[in-house]
Amino acid sequence: MCGIFAYIGNKNDAANIAFEGLKILEYRGYDSWGIAVKKGKNLAVDKHVGKIGGASVNLPKSNLAIGHTRWATHGGVTVANSHPHLDCRKEIAVVHNGIVENFEQLKEELIKKGHKFVSETDTEVIPHLIEENLKGSSGFATSVRKSFNKLKGLNAIVIAYAPSSEIIAVKNGSPLVVGLGKDEFYLASDISSFIEKTKKVIFLKDYEMVILGKDIELISVPSGKQLEVVPETVTWKFELSSMGKFPHFMIKEIYEQPLVIRNIAENYEDEINALSKLIKKARGTYFIGAGTAFHAGLTGTYLFSKIAETHVNTAVASEFNYLEHFLNKESLVIALSQSGETIDVIEPLNRAKVRGSKIVAITNVLGSSIYRMADFKILLNAGPEKAVASTKAYIAKLSVLLMLVFAMVEKTADAKKLLLLAADEIDRILEKKNSAQIKQVAKFLSIASNIYVIGRGVSYPSALEAALKIKEVSYVPTEGLAGGELKHGTIALISKGTPVIVFAPNDDSFESIISNAIEIKSRGGIIIGIADKNQPVFDYFLQVKDIKEASYIAQIVAIQLLAYYMAVDLNLDPDKPRNLAKSVTVK
Numbered sequence: 326m327c328g329i330f331a332y333i334g335n336k337n338d339a340a341n342i343a344f345e346g347l348k349i350l351e352y353r354g355y356d357s358w359g360i361a362v363k364k365g366k367n368l369a370v371d372k373h374v375g376k377i378g379g380a381s382v383n384l385p386k387s388n389l390a391i392g393h394t395r396w397a398t399h400g401g402v403t404v405a406n407s408h409p410h411l412d413c414r415k416e417i418a419v420v421h422n423g424i425v426e427n428f429e430q431l432k433e434e435l436i437k438k439g440h441k442f443v444s445e446t447d448t449e450v451i452p453h454l455i456e457e458n459l460k461g462s463s464g465f466a467t468s469v470r471k472s473f474n475k476l477k478g479l480n481a482i483v484i485a486y487a488p489s490s491e492i493i494a495v496k497n498g499s500p501l502v503v504g505l506g507k508d509e510f511y512l513a514s515d516i517s518s519f520i521e522k523t524k525k526v527i528f529l530k531d532y533e534m535v536i537l538g539k540d541i542e543l544i545s546v547p548s549g550k551q552l553e554v555v556p557e558t559v560t561w562k563f564e565l566s567s568m569g570k571f572p573h574f575m576i577k578e579i580y581e582q583p584l585v586i587r588n589i590a591e592n593y594e595d596e597i598n599a600l601s602k603l604i605k606k607a608r609g610t611y612f613i614g615a616g617t618a619f620h621a622g623l624t625g626t627y628l629f630s631k632i633a634e635t636h637v638n639t640a641v642a643s644e645f646n647y648l649e650h651f652l653n654k655e656s657l658v659i660a661l662s663q664s665g666e667t668i669d670v671i672e673p674l675n676r677a678k679v680r681g682s683k684i685v686a687i688t689n690v691l692g693s694s695i696y697r698m699a700d701f702k703i704l705l706n707a708g709p710e711k712a713v714a715s716t717k718a719y720i721a722k723l724s725v726l727l728m729l730v731f732a733m734v735e736k737t738a739d740a741k742k743l744l745l746l747a748a749d750e751i752d753r754i755l756e757k758k759n760s761a762q763i764k765q766v767a768k769f770l771s772i773a774s775n776i777y778v779i780g781r782g783v784s785y786p787s788a789l790e791a792a793l794k795i796k797e798v799s800y801v802p803t804e805g806l807a808g809g810e811l812k813h814g815t816i817a818l819i820s821k822g823t824p825v826i827v828f829a830p831n832d833d834s835f836e837s838i839i840s841n842a843i844e845i846k847s848r849g850g851i852i853i854g855i856a857d858k859n860q861p862v863f864d865y866f867l868q869v870k871d872i873k874e875a876s877y878i879a880q881i882v883a884i885q886l887l888a889y890y891m892a893v894d895l896n897l898d899p900d901k902p903r904n905l906a907k908s909v910t911v912k
């Protein structure tokens with residue numbers, strides 16, 4: 326997580342340029358932010374706790390600035406812990422994305438050498454390390470290189486050094502991209518933050534170091550050798566998203582879902598057919614993803630079994646490193662990722678690549694790291710997803726997966742029809758009278774102390790996703806589980822008044838899940854049924870009409886709305902839940 330933005334060039338309002346760039350990067354972390362500018366032979370720094378959105382910056386005119394919007398890893402959310410961090414002489418400023426895994430040992434060594442630390446962060450060792458290396462005869466670039474080589478973990482760092490009027494960036498892991506303007510350079514975690522200024526870019530590769538001053542130099546960190554600078558011109562258009570008539574991005578994005586589904590139904594046949602051929606050719610296909618994206622993958626596993634009669638594994642991406650030993654040249658690893666930047670996904674993909682496996686990306690962000698590293702890619706085209714809780718990208722992934730399983734059995738036309746029905750059903754759920762009913766249930770649930778969600782078959786991943794959505798925006802502890810698992814332990818937590826959401830679509834799970842609901846009700850639980858028809862066991866009924874194999878797409882929308890209204894009811898910001906970030910670029 327964390328957003329990095331830097332500027333060096335012919336304009337003297339570098340602080341404002343960085344400030345505006347950071348605002349675009351706020352989705353990467355929003356607990357605090359800071360900017361440093363060169364002021365003579367020193368640096369001036371302005372740091373704040375809180376979101377950058379409504380803030381202002383107070384720094385002198387300068388043509389060099391580095392900035393950061395933070396998602397805390399090491400050290401609480403305080404001004405002292407926010408970036409940039411400085412060396413003892415206040416000549417070196419560092420912003421950082423990642424975790425310095427050996428920072429305690431480095432800090433101890435540096436303290437012994439007389440360095441003074443003012444924060445609890447891992448990052449602060451970096452400026453002091455560079456300061457220490459500068460004491461020898463090394464120049465700025467060599468000192469940065471030497472220091473970077475001492476850091477363990479996946480790190481992207483950007484350093485401003487006032488005496489040399491240069492910015493240096495180096496990375497392994499998290500993304501950094503350089504923008505080359507006329508007599509100026511931009512550097513950021515995400516190209517969208519400067520795309521209005523220049524489309525000439527260099528995506529920094531792992532273990533490359535870029536030096537930006539009057540000119541640009543690229544160095545290989547392992548060899549120290551100079552590399553050729555070959556910029557590419559991106560032609561992508563980045564849509565900026567505004568809330569329009571909606572009070573929050575989350576609700577706007579929920580309402581955009583029918584459009585996203587129709588787009589996939591109507592335009593994806595060729596690429597989906599090509600992917601189905603890759604799956605048929607592979608000896609072993611694996612979906613990997615984190616959080617919501619993992620739930621999409623798990624849904625895929627159920628769909629592949631039922632509709633395509635094919636086994637496809639799904640793993641939590643951060644666990645895939647421990648399950649990779651069977652991967653080989655014939656394996657296909659399909660990464661699901663809205664942002665395309667999740668480090669928990671990138672890391673196992675890199676390792677799968679080393680084993681010769683083919684990589685497929687199903688992502689929403691053109692040009693993202695996962696998009697660029699894939700051999701075959703499917704772009705979700707759901708439009709920018711700004712709310713931290715993923716909604717439309719999830720629905721887009723589910724839609725692609727439905728098309729894919731039907732393509733496996735050469736029945737894409739059936740999938741298209743089902744998707745169009747799902748889009749219509751979602752339109753119906755979103756109508757005022759139906760959403761008002763969901764609002765009522767949200768009122769009841771927002772005062773619950775804990776909630777359970779159950780489903781079976783393809784509705785089991787829906788239960789996991791429903792629980793995740795509710796807890797991330799309402800903070801009400803919620804657990805999703807397979808209906809059959811309840812009696813193996815969790816039923817001990819059901820007592821009078823415990824709310825349990827039950828997914829009971831009209832499929833092969835119906836009878837068993839209704840039996841589970843009856844078991845819960847016998848112990849005092851309150852049942853919120855999500856089904857085609859009302860059932861005697863339901864205390865509350867939210868209707869999602871039967872649309873056969875696509876019912877699981879529409880049923881999750883009812884829960885997205887429920888979670889959203891719970892957050893609103895509790896006076897919480899559903900777009901920026903505490904402790905979360907949209908792009909998760911640390912392990």
Ligand code: F6R
Pocket residue numbers: 614615616617618619661662663664665666667670713714715716793794797907908909
């Ligand atoms: C939850 C949510 C997260 C993400 C996860 C992976 O609403 O958004 O669980 O799904 O952090 O992110 P991506 O899909 O960008 O790889």
